[in-house]
Amino acid sequence: MNLRDKLRGLLVRVYARRVEGRLDHAQVPKHIGVIMDGNRRWAKAAGSTTAQGHRAGADKIEEFLGWCTETDVKVVTLWLFSTDNFDRPQEELVPLFGIIEDVVRSLVADGRWRVHHVGAIDLLPGQMQTTLKEAEAATVDIDGILVNVAIGYGGRQEIADAVRSMVQDAQEKGTSMEELAENVSVDLIGSHLYTGDQPDPDLVIRTSGEQRLSGFMLWQTAHSEYYFCDVFWPAFRKVDFLRALRDYAVRHRRYGG
Numbered sequence: 001m002n003l004r005d006k007l008r009g010l011l012v013r014v015y016a017r018r019v020e021g022r023l024d025h026a027q028v029p030k031h032i033g034v035i036m037d038g039n040r041r042w043a044k045a046a047g048s049t050t051a052q053g054h055r056a057g058a059d060k061i062e063e064f065l066g067w068c069t070e071t072d073v074k075v076v077t078l079w080l081f082s083t084d085n086f087d088r089p090q091e092e093l094v095p096l097f098g099i100i101e102d103v104v105r106s107l108v109a110d111g112r113w114r115v116h117h118v119g120a121i122d123l124l125p126g127q128m129q130t131t132l133k134e135a136e137a138a139t140v141d142i143d144g145i146l147v148n149v150a151i152g153y154g155g156r157q158e159i160a161d162a163v164r165s166m167v168q169d170a171q172e173k174g175t176s177m178e179e180l181a182e183n184v185s186v187d188l189i190g191s192h193l194y195t196g197d198q199p200d201p202d203l204v205i206r207t208s209g210e211q212r213l214s215g216f217m218l219w220q221t222a223h224s225e226y227y228f229c230d231v232f233w234p235a236f237r238k239v240d241f242l243r244a245l246r247d248y249a250v251r252h253r254r255y256g257g
Contacts, residue, residue, distance in 0.1 A: 038232030
């Protein structure tokens with residue numbers, strides 16, 4: 001690292017401490033959703049392989065969760081793999097699945113996080129299904145940040161699964177379809193989502209410069225604030241995170257108003 005890079009790094013750290021010192025923890029979002037975008041483009045720019053890009057993105061996760069712990073965030077949803085990603089070539093999917101499983105195991109081994117899977121688990125490989133179920137069981141009593149790992153997740157798929165769950169639940173209780181139709185409500189559908197007993201995200205962060213949700217938590221983000229960051233996910237820094245929190249804190253949330 002040359003002198004110029006060292007100086008730039010020092011200035012960034014000083015600036016980050018300044019932003020953090022002025023942060024009002026009372027205004028920190030309690031639930032943050034993260035669309036971790038840009039692993040492949042980061043790898044291409046760095047002259048690395050796609051797998052190395054995904055690995056670099058995976059290595060960023062626990063660092064990010066540490067920042068969340070320092071700022072009193074209670075729930076984090078990490079979008080690791082979408083339903084659209086199943087269309088990628090097998091030579092990319094196989095190592096990616098291995099990297100994702102390593103991420104989940106690492107979160108469990110850390111001992112600070114309560115891991116919860118959100119997504120269509122039946123679409124995932126059998127070994128990953130087992131890993132996710134074991135992770136949830138192993139961390140169920142941990143009193144730390146609730147980390148939703150969105151794997152095999154799509155917003156439309158979630159709503160379809162919620163409606164299916166609602167109908168199946170009614171059938172099991174002997175409720176007729178007519179009765180169900182009369183009692184359908186926003187709250188009823190919401191209770192059957194993957195995150196049914198959780199608060200909706202206050203803030204959604206998307207890295208890489210793309211300014212769209214791509215189907216992320218379509219139902220839950222109706223009143224969320226969005227923060228789009230130009231940095232690729234593997235290069236996301238604490239100062240970028242703090243800027244997102246600062247930006248959120250000065251907004252006036254109108255909840256649709």
